[in-house]
Amino acid sequence: MGSLQNQKPDNGFAGTIKPLDPEEFRRQGHLVIDFLADYYKSVERYPVRSQVEPGYLKKRMPDSAPYDAEPIEDILRDVQKDIVPGITHWQSPNYFAYFPASGSIAGFLGEVLGTGFNIVGFNWMSSPAATELETIVMDWLGKMLNLPSEFLFSGGGGGVLQGTTCEAILCTLVAARDQMLKKIGRENINKLVVYGSDQTHSALQKAAQIAGINPSNFRAVATTRADAFGLTADALRATIESDVESGLVPLFLCPTIGTTSSTAVDPLGPLCDVAEEYGIWVHVDAAYAGSICICPEYRHFLDGIEKAHSFSFNAHKWFLTTLDCCCLWVKDPGALIKALSTYPEYLRNKASETKQVVDYKDWQITLSRRFRSLKLWLVIRSYGVANLRKFLRSHVKMAKNFEGLIGMDKRFEVVVPRNFATVCFRISPIEIGGNHQIVTKEDAANNFNAKLLESINESGKIYMTHAVIGGVYVMRFAVGASLTENKHVIWAWKVVQEHANALLTSS
Amino acid sequence: MGSLQNQKPDNGFAGTIKPLDPEEFRRQGHLVIDFLADYYKSVERYPVRSQVEPGYLKKRMPDSAPYDAEPIEDILRDVQKDIVPGITHWQSPNYFAYFPASGSIAGFLGEVLGTGFNIVGFNWMSSPAATELETIVMDWLGKMLNLPSEFLFSGGGGGVLQGTTCEAILCTLVAARDQMLKKIGRENINKLVVYGSDQTHSALQKAAQIAGINPSNFRAVATTRADAFGLTADALRATIESDVESGLVPLFLCPTIGTTSSTAVDPLGPLCDVAEEYGIWVHVDAAYAGSICICPEYRHFLDGIEKAHSFSFNAHKWFLTTLDCCCLWVKDPGALIKALSTYPEYLRNKASETKQVVDYKDWQITLSRRFRSLKLWLVIRSYGVANLRKFLRSHVKMAKNFEGLIGMDKRFEVVVPRNFATVCFRISPIEIGGNHQIVTKEDAANNFNAKLLESINESGKIYMTHAVIGGVYVMRFAVGASLTENKHVIWAWKVVQEHANALLTSS
Structure with a gap:
């Protein structure tokens, strides 16, 4: 043609x-x-x-x-x-x-809009809306959590959206490290000590590795069943004192609100008191349980937060916001900025020079950053505080129901008290019997529960994961998927019972 | 009712x-x-x-x-x-x-699909498709770039999708650091030295800060206009030798293919030879220019890569993939995994135990990771190698056209040779005149060009940024937005001329 x-x-x-x-x-x-x-x-x-x-x-x-x-x-x-x-x-x-x-639909659409605009929001100038919406939403969310005003922009602190808790911990650890090295001299970097418990998420250990903390100075302080696997102030103090005696320098403590294994809660108040005595930076990791602290009846789990330096939770876990979205607040943004800022010529601009704006590149590891605040803004506006609370409570209620079902079957036991919407349970050793010569009843129970979990997961009907707490192998039943209704929980329990029946019969 | x-x-x-x-x-x-x-x-x-x-x-x-x-x-x-x-x-x-x-539509849709599935792909088990698609696509892309087979999974190395170059550099730097400290002892951490040029992206300095490298051991080796702002092997060697004499330990070198200021190219071959002599890890940062190396006529810019340890480029810059998507390849995944792996009980699973699978959590800073490979897969399949090459070449052609337009206006000059689709230009000092007592012609030119750029950007008609290279303030004209056509480039040049006319008349 x-x-x-x-x-x-x-x-x-x-x-x-x-x-x-x-x-x-x-x-x-x-x-x-x-x-x-x-x-x-x-x-x-x-x-x-x-x-x-x-x-x-x-x-x-x-x-x-x-x-x-x-x-x-x-x-x-x-x-x-x-x-x-x-x-x-x-x-x-x-x-x-x-x-x-x-x-959630709102979280999804927020991500979609941000992807569509596809801005690279490293500083204010590169898209003012991205920075300003983030500061606004982080203050909204801080107020929803009833955080002390020192954590909010309106109170001299501020919040930032990181990708994950790993980044939040790494950034605050580096800030704490550089602040301390300025005091004691960089030649002492190998003396710095980082504290968590044996229940703390591996993110802390990894952050310490990356930040160049001497691996032999990473403390996973032992917890016990008697303390519901929470880190006690006494155990922390004893560990610190021994380190100080050895000439080491306590640097950083990461208490957890809702540990990964069993959703245990470290007592913030007493831990912060100890940390304060030794000039330790306290970062509170509420990755999982932070969300439900927007409900007044759960807020007490954060009591003591006023004495911490930084706080984070993952909106992508249990707050209807798609991966990734970790909300981090700090009382002293200056410490973060000192450790993480760079200002090459090609990024210089009038707005940054006036110091009237936030340049989030200096609050995080990476330079480039997506427009993450849109999804958090959409979630909060689309559902509102009232519905968000109601929704989170509905998951707790379902977990309670599951606990109730366990209670009606004497072969099973709930291993640790349920704090939120996750239940740790197992078939108890009594049921399995300890008629082995070599293995103890507990070993037999651990093996049996591991087998049971694998048989359930292999069926594809439901999916649970496990943890080992205090030597006990437990199945973890975490309610929180957005499509889960009570009928699914009831059905899940039936699946667990059926597989248990089959395995108990065959063994 | x-x-x-x-x-x-x-x-x-x-x-x-x-x-x-x-x-x-x-x-x-x-x-x-x-x-x-x-x-x-x-x-x-x-x-x-x-x-x-x-x-x-x-x-x-x-x-x-x-x-x-x-x-x-x-x-x-x-x-x-x-x-x-x-x-x-x-x-x-x-x-x-x-x-x-x-x-791009494909990049957008890949992100949308990944957001919809909303999996948390830390290990193989948590969604096998996410890990396996990533390994496949990274080998595809490695072949498109004609990377040496040692960088591909099929050749014993492997690729991983990071968020940004900052993360890619930090991860490889930490791997190099831990490898070296194992040899020389952790007490020598303050002796480690990191090398770039004065044109290297600030991501290197920031990664060094985070990894706990002594800030006084960060070397930004000077470049000159005579070498087109590339880092020379001689300058590198002289710096290293002086460090070694002072008892320091050379650790890490980051050459750039396409610097941020002027898209300068560091000569990989000679630099890697020097690095090899001193046992230095070489990470090649081709954040911007890596994309166009899928065109055979540009592949020579990567010559020498066979002697490097790791290589990264940002698919979210000039490869139609939405933010964030940094492609990192390493020859020795083991070094990365040794430095970055954690394996807590709650993540243990059969697939990982068999060691038949890749667990990408150990290749990066964060545990949780999005399903990023979908977007890269969609981009490559939706457009195909042929169209991708054609599209990238069209941007180079537009940049060439812009250069041609500059050449026809004697008041302007192209400041450094154009390598890719970015043109660094200015109004030359001759035009502005040096009739000032205090400032030199060059200072006057710098001020004038800064004013000109601000007046252009304030108009909102087009947006360019600046750099200062070898003391010269330049306007950077980077072609690459997906909606840009040649008519926009022609119009942009008119906008530049109009603003120059107005400013020259008024001054």
Whole structure:
């Protein structure tokens, strides 16, 4: 068709793709929204824990990238055929593993809007709305948690959205480290000591590793069942005193509100008092349980926070905000900024020079940052404080119901008191019997419960994970997936009983 | 309506929100897709650099979170009214600042799918598809870049998706640090030295700060205009030798392919030879220019990479993948894993025990990780290698055109040779005249060009940023926004000329 004369001059641009054509964006965007709506509709039917074998996907994919373009319809077909079977469905109503990754329409749409704008918000200038919305939402959320005003921008502190708790701990640890080294001299870096308990998340140890803390100066202070696996002030003090006697320098303490293994709570008040005596920076990690502290009846778990230096929780766990979104507040942003700021020529700008603006690049590890505040803003506005509280309480209620069901079956026991919406339970040793020569009753129980959990998870019907606390192997039942209703909890209990029956019969 | 008897029992769950209702998800999802499609349609009309004043959003927002739910329609109205004016439009076709954040339909949809699945992919088990797709796509991309096979999984190395280059550098630096400390003893941490040039991105300095490297052991080796602001092997060697003489221990070198200020290229081959002599870990940062090395005619910029230890580039810059997506390859994943792994009881699982699987949590700072490989996979499949090359070349061609336009106006000069799609230019000192008593011609030129740039950016018509290289203030014109066509480049040049005319007349 058409002679050469009628063709537009090429100029080297003919045939170039239009990767952001608005109407094609609209068409493909609607396709993917429908794909995901259908996914949520059917997610209950998939095995919760993926049942694929290592290497499954390599067999289904070419070794090299395609040379030519492929239509979105083909790609979505492959997502359904090849990717979905390899997904462990964190959004399934039958997902009770680890801690929840509670998705929501509002959290999803906030991420989608941010992805659409695709700004790189390292400083105020690079998109003022991203920085300003973040400062506003972090003050909103700080007030919802009834944080002391020193943690809010309005009170001289401030909040920042990190990706994960690992980053929040690393940033505050580096701030604390540099503050201390300024006092005692950099040559003493190998004397710095970091404190947690044997229940503290591995994020603390990893942050210490990255920050160059001497690995032999990482203290996982022992906890006991008698103290419900909370870190006691006495145990902390004894450890610190011994370190000080050895000439070491106490630096950083990370108490937890809702530990990963059993949702234990470290007593903030007494721990902060000890820390204060020794000039230790206290970072409070409420990754899981922070969310429910917006309910007044749970706020007491944060009592003592007024004496801490920094506080974080993960909105992507149990606050309807998609991964990743860790909310970190500090009383002294200056300490963070001193440790993390750089100001190369190519980032200089009028707004930063006036010091009237927040440049979040200096509050975190990375320079580039996504527009994360949008999703938190959408979650809070779409649901409102009242509904968020109601929703979190509904999970606690479901966990209570599950606990009640356990209580009606004498073969099972709840191993530690439930604080939030996670239940740690097992088949008790009495049931299994200790008629072995070598192994103790407890060992036998641990083995049996591990077998039971694997048989449940292999079925794909529900997914739970485990922990070992005080030497006891427990199954963890964490309620919090957004699609979970009470009927799923009741059904989950039936699944547990059926698998227990089968295993007890066969053994 | 209805008597109490007819109501379903409450059980404490009545009135709870349904945050993942599939049909409501569908409805709201379509609304947001349309919102964004309309945004792309109109983005050209917005001032590129946001024109709001610091604090603008605080005046428009309540001080506290809303107690009750608000409809998505109201929220989207506020996004348009309050957020869009505060956005600096990185997706505008008239955006030529920093480096591009090249969005695309495929990159967007990949992020959307990943957000929808909302898995927390710390290890293989937590969603096998996320890990396996990442290993496959990283090998695809490694082959597209013609990386030596030692960097690929198929050759004993491997790739991982980090958020940003800051994380990639920090992870490899920590791996190098721990490897070296194992040899020389942890008490020598303050002797470790990190090397870059005065053109290296501030990410290196920040990573060194975080990793606990003595700040006085950070070397920004001087570059010169004569060497096109590349780091020379001679200058590196001289610096290293002086450090070794002082009893310090050379640790880490970060050469750049495409520096931020002027897209200068450090000569990998000669630098790696020097590094090898001293046992230095070499991490190659090709954050910006890595993308175009998928075109055979640009691959020579990576010559020498076979002697480096690790390599990274940002797919979120110039590879149509939305923020954040930094591709990192290492020859020795074991070094990374040794420095970054933790394996607490609650993450133990059968697949990890067999060591048949990759657990990416041990390749990065954070435990939790998003399903980032989906977007890279969608970009590569949706466009194919051929179109990706063509598209990147079209940006180079536009930058060349811009250079040509500069060449036709004798008042202007291109300050450094253009390597890729970024042009560094200014009004030359001759034009401005040096008729000042105190300031030199060069100082006057610097001031004038700074004023010119600010007047251009204030107009909102186009957005460029600046750099100072070898004492010379330059305007940077970086082509790469996905909506930019040659007509926008031609228009941008007119805008520059008009503002120059006005300023030259008035001064």
